[in-house]
Amino acid sequence: MQLFEDIRRDARCEGLSIRALADRHGVHRRTVRAALESPIPPPRKRPVRIAAKLERFKTLIDDMLVTDLTAPRKQKHTTKRIWTRLIDEHGCAASYSSVRDYVARRRPEIVAESGKGTETAFVLQDHLPGAEAEVDFGDVWIDLAGVRTKCFLFTLRLSHSGKAVHRVFASQGQEAFIEGHVIAFATIGGVPTGKIRYDNLRSAVRRVLFGRNRSESDRWILFRSHYDHVPVSSFGL
Incomplete structure (x- = not known):
């Protein structure tokens, strides 16, 4: 870039010929002509390496x-x-x-x-609008008053549209789990007509919903009954 600038300056200020410019800068006359045509040097051609x-x-x-x-x-x-x-x-x-x-x-x-290797076929998943959802309840770390704090993120995502509702709780207890559902249903304006999947939450759901005493299971049954237009089996594991 600097060489092209020097050539163009000498040609403009001193009116030197192409031959004189080539001799002064120690380059071929093709280089001088290229510099006079454009201030930007042409890109170098990379040689094609052949083994x-x-x-x-x-x-x-x-x-x-x-x-x-x-x-x-x-x-x-x-x-x-x-x-x-x-x-x-x-x-x-x-x-x-x-x-x-x-x-x-x-x-x-x-x-x-x-043509080999093409035997594998893929079937795209197809979910009816408002029919299915997925729930996740995992760990999340936040900065609370300057202190790194572990909380729990409840997520309900509709399978068709991908619309999701998130809620952060201080615990992963049954109250938070149920409240997350209530908030999600209110936000999306209804309850999935088909099923809600908890595929990645088997241990968490067992602990939250069935726990160590009968009252926890009863609360979940009452919650399920309140939204009775959702099949009971949809809340299974």
Whole structure:
């Protein structure tokens, strides 16, 4: 950048010719012309590196990778085995890193070209609006009056829309757990018509809802009954 600026300044202030500018700055006349055309040097072209020693062995590597498509798992080629075979059987002088890079690029391409590896199918989840929700009740740390304090974050998230309601509590007791539901239902304007999942809360739900005495279980039954248009089984584990 500085060189281009110097060339342009000398041409503007002293009116030097292209040849004189090239001699003064010790550069080729192409460089002088480029500087006079633009103050920004053209980007350098990065040379394309070709692993010359590996070039004529690429077909052999491809053949090994194609064979691996139908070979038993223990007989498939590792990169090191491919490299060793090239050296021992074909006198290849390519480095291990060259072989490794080529195999890493070609293996998935060969699998894709063969059509293998496409047997796996994915089915997108589909949730009806307002039908299902998920509940989580986990630890969260906050700064309370300058003191790092452990609290508990209740989250109810609707499966269809992703709308979520969060509430932080000082404990993970049954009162907080039930209150979290009440607040969430009031916020979203209703109760899921299908089910609420607690897949990641098995131990927590057992402790909060069933606990060590009958009264805790009774409270949960009363809460469930209050929202009786939600199936009882929806609150199961």
